[in-house]
Amino acid sequence: MPRRTIRIEPLLPAGTAAAAALRRERGLRRTRAIPATLSATRKPPGSPYNRGFAIDGTSTMLNEIKKDAQARMTKSIEALRHDLTKLRTGRASSALVDHLKVNYYGSDMPLTQVASVVVSDARSLTITPWEKQMVSAVEKAILASDLGLTPNTAGTTIRINIPALTEERRKELAKHVHGEGENAKIAIRNIRRDANQQVKDLLKEKQITEDEERRTEEEIQKLTDKSIKEVDEVIKGKEQELMAV
Missing domain, CATH: 1.10.132.20 (Ribosome-recycling factor)
Known part of the structure; x- marks a missing residue:
């Protein structure tokens, strides 16, 4: 028997006056019983496709x-x-510090949201905090990370040299x-x-x-x-x- 798309009105029990009125309003014909092979109640637990009211x-x-x-x-x-x-890896990349968190007025913020990160050359990064008072916080985040890198600061500019492996x-x-x-x-x-x-x-x-x-x-x-x-x-x-x- 060919399968058909069947619309289900889940909030109105079949056979009630309200359900019949809704069908007349939408111009729907009376639906036939759902074949057992498509019954929504027979789907395996956790199935990702049982989310809508129509079964295709x-x-x-x-x-x-x-x-x-x-x-x-x-x-x-x-x-x-x-x-x-x-x-x-021995080569400078901004992705190297993207995951670092910086204490910004009591909240941990991604480094990229409080400073700019630029690849200066193949072996160094330049980090410039947006606010001068954030320089020390950025330094602490770098030192506390597992990168094993030491920041060199001059004014508001922090430079990180990437040693060869x-x-x-x-x-x-x-x-x-x-x-x-x-x-x-x-x-x-x-x-x-x-x-x-x-x-x-x-x-x-x-x-x-x-x-x-x-x-x-x-x-x-x-x-x-x-x-x-x-x-x-x-x-x-x-x-x-x-x-x-």
Whole structure:
């Protein structure tokens, strides 16, 4: 039997005078009973696609599962990129200090909201607080960080020199980068597992066929492979940056 889009009026019980009046007002015909395969009460717990009043069939359900998985995988990759920008690689980058918090009149504020950060050259940053009285607060934030850098201040200008990395330190950081990449891959595979489980739940509830299950899991695997490849590219780029003299 072909599936049909069915509008549900959740606030008005079927068969009441109010429901009938609303149908007449909107020019709606009396709806047929919802097939068991599309019943909103038969969806697996936590399904991301049971959010509206209209049910568009199994294709919408499966597409929502894939879209949700893809969005979560993308967030995992972006989180990896963000974390790797904090690593000191021997080359100056404003991203190196973006995560620092500065005490601004009793509140912790991002450094970039109280000062300008400029890459002076390949090995130095220049930080200029917007307010003169914030100079000491910025210095304290730099010294208290895990960057291992010492600020040099002249008036309201703070200069940070980025020392070259030793060979041993480069190898340590490369190992750390590789570990972060593996963690990102684990997160992506866990997302694949969750998505596949949602598909299996639909099959168990007889809301999809075995062919639909197989096809959807293959598409989820393609999303996973693509995301893993992106992680490898991010890690490779960071390792090359670390090993560059």
